[in-house]
Amino acid sequence: MKKTYVIASLLIGFSATQPAWAALSGKEVFSKTCTVCHTPGIAGAPRFGNTADWTPRVAKGLPALYQSALKGTPKGMPAKGGNQKLSDDETRAAVDYMVTAAKVETPKAAEPAPPAKAEVKAAPKPVTAKPAPKPVAKVAPQPAAVPAAVPVPEATAPATKTASAAPTNVPGSDPLSFNRLLKPPSKRNLPPAEDGIHDPTNDGTHALLPPLSVFPNMPKANAGNRVDWVQALEKGVIKPRADRTDPTAEMMVMDLNVVREVKGSMPNVVYPHKQHTEWLDCSNCHTGIFIPQKGANPISMAAILLGEKCGVCHGKVSFPVSECRKCHSQKKEFNPTPTAAK
Numbered sequence: 001m002k003k004t005y006v007i008a009s010l011l012i013g014f015s016a017t018q019p020a021w022a023a024l025s026g027k028e029v030f031s032k033t034c035t036v037c038h039t040p041g042i043a044g045a046p047r048f049g050n051t052a053d054w055t056p057r058v059a060k061g062l063p064a065l066y067q068s069a070l071k072g073t074p075k076g077m078p079a080k081g082g083n084q085k086l087s088d089d090e091t092r093a094a095v096d097y098m099v100t101a102a103k104v105e106t107p108k109a110a111e112p113a114p115p116a117k118a119e120v121k122a123a124p125k126p127v128t129a130k131p132a133p134k135p136v137a138k139v140a141p142q143p144a145a146v147p148a149a150v151p152v153p154e155a156t157a158p159a160t161k162t163a164s165a166a167p168t169n170v171p172g173s174d175p176l177s178f179n180r181l182l183k184p185p186s187k188r189n190l191p192p193a194e195d196g197i198h199d200p201t202n203d204g205t206h207a208l209l210p211p212l213s214v215f216p217n218m219p220k221a222n223a224g225n226r227v228d229w230v231q232a233l234e235k236g237v238i239k240p241r242a243d244r245t246d247p248t249a250e251m252m253v254m255d256l257n258v259v260r261e262v263k264g265s266m267p268n269v270v271y272p273h274k275q276h277t278e279w280l281d282c283s284n285c286h287t288g289i290f291i292p293q294k295g296a297n298p299i300s301m302a303a304i305l306l307g308e309k310c311g312v313c314h315g316k317v318s319f320p321v322s323e324c325r326k327c328h329s330q331k332k333e334f335n336p337t338p339t340a341a342k
Helices: 002-016 026-038 051-058 062-071 088-102 229-234 273-277 301-305
Strands: 257-260 268-272 328-330
Touching (some): 051 062, 062 088, 257 273
Antiparallel strands (some): 257 268
């Protein structure tokens, strides 16, 4: 019994000394989340400590800055800097920290005007009421006879044609919507909440950057989302992370080409592991899509168009299969047999 009492006392003392979950300070939120964009000024973000960048934004008032940080902006600022784990108070603290570092005076609230002094007027002198005159009885005149109203037939409005309602944009009504290659430029690279791929009711969707806020600075391509991602990798425009939480982790890049011989005159297919493993882990493809064994992966264009093998990504999140020469890149050497002279 004594032992039980001692253990219970220790447990009570331990639980009583546990600190409550402490909210992050503005400086901590900045160093973990905001610094990614606000230190270099990515996508026009006001740079940390830059008075000129912050002055026009602070002039609109702190409530407007808080709203932009909490909900995001159309120019590319994701809600809460893309970190949905932050509380609203932690997000506001980060804004306050960056405004203070920029040394910009916040606009003061207008002071309320002093109450107007009531004018004191002298009370008017009482007026002696005069006796009301005696009423004189008058004979009311007889009303004149009113002729009976003649019923007037209602005017019939001329029949008009009812204007047909303007057709509404029904999702999927566009017969070409299945093929993103045929979409007009105005329908390409829409914001995640409008692209028909992401869930607009998910808060994480609104934390994603709108593609057009960053794509104009990317190397150009002629198909898909019009970005040449291989060039973007080679030029260092994008730097994929090997680990979500460890910025020092490095990708395991495999510089190995796999060549698939193709019948007929079409060039052979070259699969470059290097460009894929620079931002994909081996487990993305093996063994769910491809079995790493020679002859174990029958591939055809029909299967790819049905979303199998290479079609799991290409045509959806990677360049479409209309770009034949991107894969069929190894030319064949033809040695025609000379015909014997007659």
